[in-house]
Amino acid sequence: MTPGMKINTWATTAANQPLAPYVIERREVGPKDVLIEILFSGICHSDIHQARGEWGNSRFPMVPGHEIVGRVTRVGAEVKNFKVGDTAGVGCMVDSCRTCINCAEGNEQFCEAGCAFTYNSTEMDRKTPTQGGYGTHVVVTEHFVVKVPEGIELSAAAPLLCAGVTTYSPLRQWNCKKGDRVGVVGLGGLGHMAVKLAAAMGAEVTMLSTSRSKEADAKRLGATSFELTTDRGTYKKLKGQFNLIIDTVSAPHDFDDSLSLLRPYGAMVIVGAPTQPSKVGAFSLITGNRRLAGSSIGNMRETQEMLDFCAKHHLGADVEVIAAKQINEAYERIIKNDVRYRFVIDARTFTA
Numbered sequence: 340m341t342p343g344m345k346i347n348t349w350a351t352t353a354a355n356q357p358l359a360p361y362v363i364e365r366r367e368v369g370p371k372d373v374l375i376e377i378l379f380s381g382i383c384h385s386d387i388h389q390a391r392g393e394w395g396n397s398r399f400p401m402v403p404g405h406e407i408v409g410r411v412t413r414v415g416a417e418v419k420n421f422k423v424g425d426t427a428g429v430g431c432m433v434d435s436c437r438t439c440i441n442c443a444e445g446n447e448q449f450c451e452a453g454c455a456f457t458y459n460s461t462e463m464d465r466k467t468p469t470q471g472g473y474g475t476h477v478v479v480t481e482h483f484v485v486k487v488p489e490g491i492e493l494s495a496a497a498p499l500l501c502a503g504v505t506t507y508s509p510l511r512q513w514n515c516k517k518g519d520r521v522g523v524v525g526l527g528g529l530g531h532m533a534v535k536l537a538a539a540m541g542a543e544v545t546m547l548s549t550s551r552s553k554e555a556d557a558k559r560l561g562a563t564s565f566e567l568t569t570d571r572g573t574y575k576k577l578k579g580q581f582n583l584i585i586d587t588v589s590a591p592h593d594f595d596d597s598l599s600l601l602r603p604y605g606a607m608v609i610v611g612a613p614t615q616p617s618k619v620g621a622f623s624l625i626t627g628n629r630r631l632a633g634s635s636i637g638n639m640r641e642t643q644e645m646l647d648f649c650a651k652h653h654l655g656a657d658v659e660v661i662a663a664k665q666i667n668e669a670y671e672r673i674i675k676n677d678v679r680y681r682f683v684i685d686a687r688t689f690t691a
């Protein structure tokens with residue numbers, strides 16, 4: 340492919356439309372840019388929220404996709420850390436101002452100017468729409484590209500770029516360590532990575548799920564126990580047990596129930612992004628000085644650290660590789676809770 344050329348993607352043109360083949364133009368490779376031939380692109384539930392206008396911020400046409408793994412096929416003259424042939428990853432962000440206090444502290448996701456998200460956003464010129472990873476190629480400034488270490492199968496590596504770092508970051512922020520009791524709420528794309536990562540950090544992990552059918556999987560992924568959140572008995576049995584809870588649920592649900600499971604000074608971190616707000620009772624927090632927090636993806640340093648951690652611990656996502664023509668069906672299956680545990684699109688199938 341010649342830079343600045345048209346490429347094949349899959350996009351949606353409106354919140355009520357399915358995804359379909361769509362041709363876009365990527366920018367020329369600038370001095371600091373890396374051109375990546377995409378190999379695999381994961382499907383995150385956030386893609387569905389945005390493609391269907393559920394967060395109220397959708398821009399169309401939209402090429403979703405922020406779990407990208409591919410091969411570097413060209414680098415700009417000033418690129419320092421990548422060369423042609425490297426295996427590279429791109430996650431949820433593709434640029435930020437690089438000068439504000441949050442960028443200076445290495446938290447690009449909180450850029451005061453607003454970072455450029457990989458899709459459904461704009462470049463920092465605030466005019467050019469960004470378009471995501473459901474396509475054959477992407478051009479990204481070097482700072483927002485990470486190295487995919489050897490030892491992780493590439494289809495299994497793609498979901499690490501969002502699901503991996505979004506769960507790794509809060510586990511590190513809240514100092515997850517050997518012997519901690521960690522609860523993970525919701526066993527989907529994010530949840531299954533939270534279980535694997537927390538177990539690899541030495542925690543004793545309990546899966547809190549609405550789906551009895553996932554019990555054996557939860558244990559295979561590294562949970563020592565599995566409890567149904569639909570059973571009131573679970574809240575009696577596990578009251579006050581956890582140091583940390585990571586809540587990955589994509590639909591509105593009760594926060595008070597899960598908060599009651601925290602030990603004094605324990606924290607529950609919300610990473611799932613339901614469209615409707617949840618009520619939280621003051622006494623759920625006052626009792627036991629419990630903490631309720633949120634966490635947004637992870638910064639670029641954490642993203643690389645997470646990939647290196649996964650390679651060291653031989654972790655990747657459990658994936659079902661699909662062709663582009665199965666994207667709409669995959670969206671429906673995710674909504675029906677029928678994903679084990681991430682769909683990943685084979686980028687060779689993004690044909691016109």
Ligand code: NAP
Nearest residue numbers: 384385525526527528529548549550589590611612635636
């Ligand atoms: P997913 O694969 O669809 O998993 C969501 C899980 O939530 C399901 O597997 C299910 O687990 C549980 N669930 C679904 N509906 C439920 C309901 N009505 N009540 C209770 N539990 C329910 O989604 P994902 O890709 O992991 O994403 C999860 C959420 O995180 C999405 O809202 C996504 O937008 C958000 N997200 C946030 C960030 C961030 O930066 N904070 C980054 C990425 C994604 P069980 O069957 O085990 O109950």
Ligand code: ZN
Nearest residue numbers: 383385501502
């Ligand atoms: Zn995501």
Ligand code: ZN
Nearest residue numbers: 436439442450
């Ligand atoms: Zn900034």
